[in-house]
Amino acid sequence: MINVAKSFLPPFETYTEYLKGIWERGHLTNHGPLVNxxxxxxxxxxxVKHFFFVNNGTIALQIAIRALDLKGEIITTPFSYVATTSSIVWEQAEPVFVDIDPETFTIDAAKIEESITERTTGILATHVYGIPCNTVEIERIAAKFNLKVIYDAAHAFGVQHRGKGVMNFGDISTLSFHATKLFHTVEGGGITTNDDDVAHRIAYMRNFGHKGQEDFWGMGINGKSSEFHAAMGLCVFPYINEILETRKELSQYYETCLAENGIKLQRPIITLDTNYNYSYYPVVFETEKQLLAVRDALNAAYIYPRRYFYPSLNKLVYVNNRSMEVAESVAARVICLPLYHDLSKENIRRICSIIGDILKY
Structure with missing residues (x-):
């Protein structure tokens, strides 16, 4: 069985060494030494100046929205994982969708300004598949209209953009360290900011608002993570450069094999000023019918790509369903092929051969 993703696991002995230390200290959670x-x-x-390890990427988004006091309307993308939109709604704000750029699949910054109203308080944009948004234009718009900016960087761990880490853009960036991500802590997430005041609020918000044992700074939530999850992160971290290099090599091999099979599929454009992390390998078919035929043929061979991201989020039942022509079209035709650290080149050849066979007919 070949799934779309597979968790990278460090040597078992390395993890158990950390477990021994946890047992000896008896400190399992609440900002233990491994978390720190x-x-x-x-x-x-x-x-970045400030980094907070939290228990998942969705809590990271919810805390980010609260920390910036975003209410009313939040400009966002319809092409992302559902948590990007559901976090806005969960925090009782209204997502206002802006269609995506047909080349990068990130939010189309040229269309943001026309969607801003007097109720708009922020922009929540996703670096889709780890591809950075048009940060220059988004920053210009945010400054012009006095808006806060959150980047959902769940896919963008390790990405460099415009000469610096991509987490340095916006007021806050959030990450996911779910087991399927290239860097993971089994379950987990992160929040980054370079703003001291925002960091101060996040620090309290992720721990119920506690200010000592008998006082509270304000309202918070349980965003803490455990020593066990931090231990996995510390075990995976030394391999991160190897993981990134391997994913790059495998992605380039996909390019070679697809070409050898005469397959020409659209791929999202990565801007020249980006050092990419190869977090996914998305391909876009000419029609949804093609995609479904390829998916079914791969599934029959016990190969399981995934439709990241489908459906377009403006189609969710709990949002205002405005038509998003580009996002809906891409969402219907894009699929992510398997990509993980120990995926063999032989299996990549199999995948590309099956795709080629289907597209010939």
Whole structure:
């Protein structure tokens, strides 16, 4: 069986060494030493001023919205994982969708300004598949209209953009460290900011608002993660450069094999000023019918790509369903092929051969 993703696991003995330390200390959660160590390593690696390790990427988004006090309308993308939209609605704000760029699949910054109203308080944009948004234009618009900016960077771990880590753009960036991500802590997420005041609020918000044992700074939520999850992160972290290099090599091999099979499929454009992380391998077919035929043929061979991201989020039952022509079209025709650290080149050849056979007819 070949799934779309497979978790990278470090040597078992390395993880159990961390477990021994947890048992000896008896400190399982509530900002233990391993959580603190992981936060420090990731802050330095990502090149940001403040980094907070939380228990998942959705909580990261919810805390980000609260920390920036976003209410009313939030401009966002219809092409992302559902948590990008559901977090806005969960926090009792209204998502206002702006269609996506047909080349990068990120939010079309040229269309943002026309959707801004007096109720707009922020922009929540996704670096889709790890491909950075048009940060220059989004920053210009945010400054012009005094809006806050959150980047959902769940797919963008390790990406460099315009000469620096992509987490340095916007007021807050959020990450997911779910087991399927290239860097993971089994379950987990992260929040980054370079703003001291925003960091102050996040620090309290992720821990119920506690200010000591008997006082509260304000309202918060349980966003903490455990020593066990931090231990996995610390075990995976030393391999991150190897993981990134392997994913790049496998992605390039897909390019070679697709070409050898005479397959020409649209791929999202990665801007020249980006050092990419190869977090996914999305391909876009000419029609949804083609996509479904390829998916079924791959499934019959026990190969399971996934329709990241389908449906277009403006189609969710709990949002205002405005037509998003580009997002709906891409969502219907895009699929992510299997990509993970120990995926063999032989299996990539099999995948491309099956796709080629289907597209010949």
């Amino acid at each position: 160590e992981l936060e420090e390593k990731l802050r330095d690696y990502l090149g």
